[in-house]
Amino acid sequence: MTYVVGYGPRNDDRSALELAFQFARSRPGPVVAVSVVPQGWGTPVAAGVDREYEAWAAGEGQRSAELAMADSAHHRDLAAEAVWVTGRSVPATLIDQATDRDAVLIVVGSAEDAAPGRVRLTSKTDRLVHSSPLPVAIAPRGYRTSSRVARVTVGFRGDDAGWSLLDRVAGIARSSAAHLRLVTFLVDPARRPVTTDVSHAQAQVIDVWTRQAVAAQAEAVVHVRTLGFADDEIEYGIAAAPDWGAAVSSVGWTEGDVLVVGSSSTHRLAQVFLGSSASKILRNAPVPVVVVPGAGA
Missing domain, CATH: 3.40.50.620 (HUPs)
Structure with missing residues (x-):
């Protein structure tokens, strides 16, 4: 290695x-x-x-x-x-x-x-x-540390690419004796995702996204337990905010943290394409970021 x-x-x-x-x-x-x-x-x-x-x-x-x-x-x-x-x-x-x-x-x-x-x-x-x-x-600019990797945070989307990423990262975290944290970032879109006259339509859409994310994370936590993680080695949560900077910072970061993001699941070159969400997470991350190519790479 x-x-x-x-x-x-x-x-x-x-x-x-x-x-x-x-x-x-x-x-x-x-x-x-x-x-x-x-x-x-x-x-x-x-x-x-x-x-x-x-x-x-x-x-x-x-x-x-x-x-x-x-x-x-x-x-x-x-x-x-x-x-x-x-x-x-x-x-x-x-x-x-x-x-x-x-x-x-x-x-x-x-x-x-x-x-x-x-x-x-x-x-x-x-x-x-x-x-x-x-x-x-x-590595962030000027990065210094004497710690090991204590916790791996995965940007989890709940789609096929997200599940593939989770399996790969869970194996790495397990072999490194690091804790695993699943975070789904939900950021309000700059424009309405739908055109409608219904009051509070955008808030309703965000609410649906949140419920879907919570359900996907609950399923993912059950899966991670089957991979050998104890309950005190697993963290998970939703990071919802009006912008990416606030969403990423709201998670809370400490020394020994590493953030992992995957490639876009919608781009025709998914195995090598860093999607817009991953790019925004990367730009706002205060910890080292690992970009993992898709399973097809």
Whole structure:
């Protein structure tokens, strides 16, 4: 079991490594920091320039690997390695490295302009999330922790994709001795979901959604018990609010929490598509977020 970390050549934030080591404390396995540097052109015409460029890239890669090992020294009790590789595409190269190493997770950090403690994708990590066959974990900007994963919160929708996600995450939480929390986020739509002259129609629709969510969660809790979770290891609830920020913050978060979301169940590329709800949850999450591709990936 290996955790592959995307580590930038000029990284000034070790949050991705911190998150990877947190996972490694929960489910033991080596952490491999991978720095991807540009490839040379490889053409005879630009041979001289290409050699200079490759030498520069090699120097960048070596320095990045050394920095990664220095950052890993904060966790001397856990196995760590740092490598640098060349590649045309950072997301594709990270996926190749993870596949070659039989990794269970790819871990990346947030954008440099993300607010401290918040998750924000870069253009590269956005492509990674939408193309990886493996789960991708995103650390909040400046993330630091010495804890293990104590509780896994699943964004549960109650549809087929939600049930598939629940089974996968429950198995991971069980093997990590982490508690499992099911949360269904209900946010009032910006526009009425129906056109009608009936008074309070939107409130009635929200009420129907809530009853359906409660029923789905009750069924899910019964299912989770059959997977070996005791009652004191299961939490569940509805997070209803007028906007996503309020809904996500209303859940309550503590150190050791990790949030898991799945891909869209309605998009034709469901196995790789991060739906609008998951994207909004991710942007408002104050804890690490793991994006799990659909079962078809």
